[in-house]
Amino acid sequence: MSLVRYLYGDFQVVFRTPLAISAAVGRLAANSDQSIFHADKPQLRGYTTVNEVILWEGGDFIFNPFRPYFHGSFAHDQGVTILSGTIRADWMVKLWCTTVAAISVAALAFGSSDGFARPLGAFAIGAAGFLLLHLTIRPASKSARSLTSKIEATVSGTGANNSFKPNPLRGSA
Structure with missing residues (x-):
């Protein structure tokens, strides 16, 4: 695969x-x-x-x-x-999921150590997008x-x- x-x-x-x-x-x-x-x-x-x-x-x-x-x-x-x-x-949904996932990984990796709320929120949105993709496109x-x-x-x-x-x-x- x-x-x-x-x-x-x-x-x-x-x-x-x-x-x-x-x-x-x-x-x-x-x-x-x-x-x-x-x-x-x-x-x-x-x-x-x-x-x-x-x-x-x-x-x-x-x-x-x-x-x-x-x-x-x-x-x-x-x-x-x-x-x-x-x-x-749709390619725009794929682009959105990939962009949000990349931003969330970058925020988690390079973000400040005092505030994990925003990076974790971005990660949750990206994970939800990929979850919706896997639930609908299968x-x-x-x-x-x-x-x-x-x-x-x-x-x-x-x-x-x-x-x-x-x-x-x-x-x-």
Whole structure:
């Protein structure tokens, strides 16, 4: 296990489907959107092309910086379409956790010996950030399972195709 995966909880996922790549991309693109005007339909947020897929789940009015993101791409192997990628946290959350952890370690190492309250407080905030990452970005977490199950249902062809887009594959060629 790499240090980055251990620190931030990133993990690999693979989805397989008998559908053609264009059909799988079309289904995923039809069920994902970046608009807030379709909040009444349960859907994935993000965008989908053959070369790159970036998806997340959640409403736009309730912001969760620790929500998992899927970043992957499609491939075709022996008659099977494969969507493979990584479930990970947003890069800004990773940067924030790393910065707070570095500041807290520096404060503990180089801070004055008379006041440990501030360095310990910074350390507690950094530890809480990494704890939240490990609770939300892991295969068994509720948010990661929900995201992967929606992607799998859509790509495999078993989920609803709630396309409100006139041309979901526009710009993906």
